[in-house]
Amino acid sequence: MRSFFVIYLFITLSGCSSYGSIENERLQYNTDVTELYSFGGNFQKREAGEYTVVVAMSGGGTRAAALSYGVLKGLKETQINLDNSDDTLLEEVDIMSAVSGGSFTAAYYGLYGDKIFTDFEKDFLYNDVGSDLFWRILNPRRWFSSSGRTEETMAYYQNQLFNNATFADFDPLNSPLVIINATDLSQGVRFSFTQEYFNLLCADISSYPIASAVTASSAVPIMFNPVVLENHSGCGNQALFNLNSQDETNHFTVSLIEGLNNYSNKNDKKYVHLVDGGLADNLGLLAIYDIMNLSDKRYVNRIRSKVKPHLIAISIDASASPTSSMDHSTKEPSLSETIGFMTDVQVHRLNEVSKALYLSELKKLETKRNVTTYFVNINLNNTDDPEFKKYLNNIPTDLELEAEQVDILIAEGVKQLKNHPEIARFLNNIDSK
Template sequence: MKRHSLLAGKVARILYLGTICILMLISSGCAHYAIDDKPLLQWSPERQKAVGRLVAGDRSPELLVLVAFSGGGTRAASFAYGVLQELADTTVMTKNGSRPLLKEIDMISSVSGGSFTSSYYGLYGDRIFEDFEERFLRQDVESKLMWKLARPINWFRLASGAYGKADMAADYYDKILFNNATFADLLRPDSPTVVINSTDLATGARMGFSLLFFDALCLDLRSYPVSRAVTASSAVPGLFSPITLENFAGSCGFEPPAWVADALSGDESTNRKAHAQDIKAYLEHKERPWLFLVDGGVSDNLGLRAFYELFELQDDLKFTLKSINHAEVKHILIIAVDSHTKPKSPWALKRLNPSLLQVLGGVSAVQIGRYSRDTMEIVHNAFDNWSDELSDAGHPVSFDFVEVSFAGVQNEENRNRLFEIGTSFSLSDEQVDLLIASARQVLRQSTAFQDFLTENKQRTQP
């Protein structure tokens, strides 16, 4: 009896200690993953102007360079990286003399995989050419995320309901790339403005991590982790949980810009009015206390709409240019880096009906592809028209639109190899090399890009 009693006591103590350990793991996990979305205490209309002055740098006010990076996992990140390399090796003439075109980029708008490249360059500048390949492009990020998912400590955290796969991914990205960087670190004079795009899961609206968006929510953008923004931008629905944002709207004295009331007063259903309605909805804190953000590719897989909306929403071209330090602009250059591949439909070769997953995948790929083509055309035509509106006899404003995509690869074998690269976060060194080299080649050989460089020489010749 005594032996059984001792054994029972040992078992009880083991169970007790085990329970304590589990509770400690859960509580330590909770303490670690609790996200403090810091509220903005007091809004001021001068905030946007102050940021504009901070990031102005020494870029030419006569040349506006806008670069968009599409989604597509490491494939997109590598292709975008190749474009940055080529821009670093391309020289243009400005009022400040000869300098790399890379240093003239005013804004980068990115989606999903492209956001890893844009944010890393925004934070660290030319350092990207020293260690980005080793730290990210050539890493098997996918397997390492799966390994983290297999760790028991993460099971407890994931079971809480407040910590999802996206939060786990954000922690990992912060460790390997971002080193606790926040948006305050992105706001520096020698860095372009970086717009990291995600999608509001409830409405399908594009959500750029911008001052306007965070001010409307009475959230402090400067303290927000870059890793979480990049994770939201690449949080593919179904594979990753959304990134959540707490809405503190109404607590900081925020006043919407004048164009919001102007757009809401109109009778027509326009894109401008739809955006104004979105902002108005966010101001209703009780109706939208939380926002759930997913992959930016759901709303715009090219990243181009940020540029379009920058000008279209204000409905005052000169005011917008002045607000981004380009009142004297003489030329606008947009470089759209698109790493999409051809949808694969092997099920279409058989009589059997496709599975539900195949149907959903096919619908998603077709919709994104068609929407992207429409976006490309809308943005191209809009900036064509806007450059004409800005031009007069004494001050002509020219515009070039450069598309960098796999379709521009002249070698058929390489082009087909690129189209075969899937959307993942694990590529071979050979695939990364091909993507980087192809991006450089397509940009260098682009007729539109060469036209821009020729115009630049002609404009700057004495």
């Protein structure tokens, strides 16, 4: 009942507030953009080692954040005994691509590192974030203020989680490149918070608040107004993307290129309105695929010339298929149920297509680049116990879960990661060298 009440009030009050101030600053002319927070720049700085580790964290509210956190704990507990080192698999992660609920975990780890294991549980996972936002946003004193729902959420995340940090505070030398993904509402394509995308807007990502990116990634339409970026002009030719050649066999990449090409029309596309990243890529896998395939050849060739012999891709899929009473009754489903089921159908279809596309890319790497690849699929259905599977899938997509639910999700993430046959195969391969 409260879900409907919240939706009703959000819709009712949507006309009472305006968007907040634009936060993406103009990129200065002739800036060396490869030194900013970019995919290519990160790979050039982290080129040493025998393996590339990529982690993709899906959307799904605190359910996704907790499952992803459990996987990070599992990676932390997995030692790599190569050259008599005591490194952990977590220390070897090069990229974290995250969407919506997963972006909280990825951004927190990217900013604070191992501090996540002492502070994240109390700061977010076991904190009543949903209630805090509920009362903050619906406070009558804020109804007619110039600050909208999304701006109040940004301010909360700034204070509660990210301490006013910007992308300049990420340390690409000692932590993974964290790619936070949102959806361009008018174009229907993914927008990733890296300098590659900000270049299309003639903007500098360094000064952009991490909390604003996470808010954009998790801004469910209707519930929250979009996060807005300005499409600046006058920065010169700073493109890090090659948007002229298209892979006609990949519909997703073609659609992305068409959408991103519209950013060059500064008169018609003055602003970008960003909402929940799950609408375009709920797993975060396509973000990695597309950035690699679209990035300018100037540094992609350097990256590919130094391909590491092992690549581990870990997909954390927290999407759920909750039990429904709809099929047992003629009763009309509620508004929140209808929205939920419509979203779930599209998300599950997109997830399967994303996985298939990414797996095909891994196969290309094996045949063309002589790379041994490993795909670790973590999800809520990786259990033989039907009752436990049902329990996991009925944990709601919310920002406030029961402590027991969080405990179980964390434990499940740890267990699935450490017991996954692909992790065992990887460890066996490097130990046998």
